[in-house]
Amino acid sequence: MSESSVKVKSNTEGLVFDIQRYSIHDGPGIRSIVFFKGCPLKCKWCSNPESQSSNIQLFHSHNRCKLCGRCVEMCPKNALTITNNEINIDRNLCDLCGACIDVCLYNNWRNVGKWYTVKEIMRELLKDEKFFVTSGGGITISGGEPFQQKKFLKELLEECNNMCLNTAVETCGYVNTSALKNTLPFIDILLMDLKHMNEKKHLEWTGVSNKLILKNWEVAASNCKNTICRIPVLNGFNNTESEIKEILNFIASVGIKEAHFIQYHRMGEGKYKSLGLEYMYDNIPVPTYKQIEKYLKIAEGIGLKAQIGG
Ligand code: SF4
Ligand code: SF4
Missing domain, CATH: 3.30.70.20 (Alpha-Beta Plaits)
Incomplete structure (x- = not known):
């Protein structure tokens, strides 16, 4: 379908802070990633601080x-x-x-941040349709937290489904459970974070409890066969064998088959100053590849397919 022949009815608007084309991460093949603005978490290490606020922000x-x-x-x-x-x-x-x-x-x-209608986003995305088709790629919706704009998310995914585009959604899991259930039928791959099993530590480092997230893990695991767990690995937060094992055992217990370890990096640090924000994860060393390799082995040992990144 050419971009000029897009027949999208929805005029629902959503706030988006970036559309990244030709990505080979965040799902199979060549993908376009749409970054929604707004997140209910305030992770101390966040590498996309521009994603957190639900408002347009001036960047210097x-x-x-x-x-x-x-x-x-x-x-x-x-x-x-x-x-x-x-x-x-x-x-x-x-x-x-x-x-x-x-x-x-x-x-x-x-x-x-820029407001787009579903129709406007689809026009942008369909510019690369031939790459999606030839590479087995598609569309990934990321953020921020995509479910913060649940109506826009669902309608965008419905349109992607109508046009037979593969869809992936990245979520922190701290989302309305019925919105998650209603949206899962339109998601081919769900990339969901699990950052820590300890509620107190989760609250301290992300600003929210993990109770809702754990409940949503069970919903996701039983309603979306292709749910992949993403674990950001961070020194001082969850970078010990016992903490990682707890996460892996939990996801295996709800029926998840695949885990991706995300190595924390400092690339977002400079953006904090540009947005007038304070960086809260200063002076903490980045986990080494070797450390994360150990976790790969643990994951494989309990029967999970595992990789670093992705
Ligand atoms: S700082 Fe704000 S008010 Fe001043 S010129 Fe820039 S956008 Fe306008
Ligand atoms: S941002 Fe810096 S370089 Fe640009 S107009 Fe202002 S003072 Fe000049």
């Missing part, structure tokens, strides 16, 4: 700033100042008017 590439002062002069809300040799933003004054974006000669400003 401070590393490239020449401190020319043009944006400061042009800001109608006087939200910008230069102090200590850097631009400071009073986000309570900023109304996202975009004047700073227009005036910077170095493209140092942008708004993160």
Whole structure:
């Protein structure tokens, strides 16, 4: 189906912060990944801090700033100042008017987040339809937490199903259980996180209890055959054999067959400052490949298919 012949009825809108094309991660084949904005968790290590807020946010590439002062002069809300040799933003004054974006000669400003209708997203996605077909790929919906915009998610997945596009959804699992159940029929691959089995530790590091997540694991395992567990491995949080074993034993007990270990990385660190946020996982070493290899063996030992990344 060509993108010009897309016949999508839904005008439901959703807030998206990125559409990544030609990805070979997050599902089989060549995929386009749609990143929804908004997440109920506040993981200390999050590498996509721009995904957490459900609002559009002003992003400043401070590393490239020449401190020319043009944006400061042009800001109608006087939200910008230069102090200590850097631009400071009073986000309570900023109304996202975009004047700073227009005036910077170095493209140092942008708004993160854009409203799309289901129809507009489908138009974008179908530009790469031939790659999906030839590679066995498809569409992955990520975030943020896709179920935060459950109506938009379901309608988008329904349209992908109508057009025979393979669908994968990445979720933290902290989602409305009936929304999960109602949406699973439109999901080919569910990539669901399980970060920790200890409720107190889960709450401390992510901001939420794991009770709902564990309940949803049982729902996902019995309603979606292709549910894969993603375990982010983080020093100081869950990087011990006993903690990982607990997770693996639980997922095996509910009937899951595959686990992916996600090695924590620091690539998102610089984005915190650009969004006016504080990075909470500073000075903690990244887990080594060797450490995670041990977990692969443990997973395989209890009959799970396992890999690093993906
Ligand atoms: S206009 Fe651009 S380069 Fe100049 S101070 Fe503002 S952000 Fe920096
Ligand atoms: S978006 Fe508008 S109000 Fe906000 S800092 Fe830029 S110029 Fe000022």
